[in-house]
């Protein structure tokens with residue numbers, strides 16, 4: 001019995017397997033919540049809760065932090081965010097791969113891949129402060145921290161994107177970035193692979209990233225190449241981090257294309273060597289297929305391509321590109337050109353690489369889900385339960401405690417989230433109650449929008465947002481500002 005335990009709490013969860021998010025062994029005990037915080041843990045038999053839940057041995061962990069999302073507009077358009085809260089996600093990091101809703105003024109449909117997040121000019125915000133203000137006024141069910149996208153900056157500052165930015169354009173972009181950081185943006189993302197940013201030389205990114213270190217912000221990158229030149233892209237990423245003196249996160253790390261299968265041995269060794277000299281993080285999703293816009297010239301060595309949406313042929317969503325091409329009597333490139341603007345799923349990775357990257361001790365779990373797709377990649381609804389069900393329970397890739405750490409404490413540390421990603425008195429009550437024996441992803445490539453099994457209760461800032469298979473309708477999420485984050489240390493690791 002804990003003599004320091006409070007007499008009363010808003011909620012007591014009893015008989016839980018408490019997994020604290022640090023990777024430490026779980027402990028049997030109770031947990032109390034009052035207001036938006038955890039107030040006590042341990043033997044709370046003397047504490048009376050206004051509400052009580054018997055976990056009956058099920059697990060309670062910190063709410064999962066989705067380290068890599070494109071939820072920027074979904075947070076406003078679909079604030080209940082069922083695709084994420086149904087997985088136990090309580091905080092998302094938005095603005096990835098160079099794409100953000102702000103700051104950008106445009107009078108036309110933005111180029112791909114910006115249209116994955118917003119296709120109408122009116123859906124963008126000129127001022128990052130207004131974007132965060134919109135989230136404050138009409139809050140989502142979960143918390144968010146949001147980055148500025150380099151491609152969004154380029155679209156707003158340049159008349160043509162197929163060249164390096166001029167010194168004047170870099171000054172304009174950097175001024176807008178600095179203003180967004182002041183408003184609370186947490187970092188700068190790039191999508192150097194994509195056409196709007198592909199012509200940007202390394203020095204352009206370094207010039208912009210130099211604004212990050214003084215503000216205590218982070219840099220994330222969808223690298224220039226994840227196929228044959230993945231090693232060169234890692235070197236470029238390390239060089240940008242070093243030159244700008246900033247923490248870098250490598251987004252959705254992969255080695256794509258059959259000829260690159262097995263190269264995660266080489267890439268993880270490179271990351272390991274670089275980590276000894278500078279702060280570098282990485283994230284990954286637990287699937288051998290990726291998803292992005294459909295580009296007739298870039299299939300990234302995929303063995304199979306599934307259409308996720310098409311403006312020209314909406315009925316193609318969910319169909320195989322090979323079948324469509326056969327039906328139309330043309331090749332993949334011609335079919336893709338006719339389907340555009342469109343998105344697709346690409347089967348392009350090796351299961352052994354996926355496992356090796358997931359098992360690397362510094363890899364965070366990030367869904368990279370695309371919430372506006374008609375027939376999305378199943379990662380949008382399945383990433384976190386797939387790691388806990390398939391990769392922990394069925395494959396035995398790592399322990400449950402270690403898996404939870406990669407979705408909570410590790411991620412909170414990388415992004416500087418204070419008092420989140422951990423179970424301890426005083427921390428925010430972002431919580432998941434789940435059954436380790438039953439948790440499973442149920443979203444598939446055929447039926448991608450199916451909620452997971454085994455997630456019984458999800459709380460954000462002390463309020464239940466998901467209970468027994470449905471959203472409660474509560475929207476206690478917060479748009480967390482850079483100024484509320486811990487400054488990332490510039491030391492290695």
Ligand code: ZN
Nearest residue numbers: 097222251252
């Ligand atoms: Zn990306």
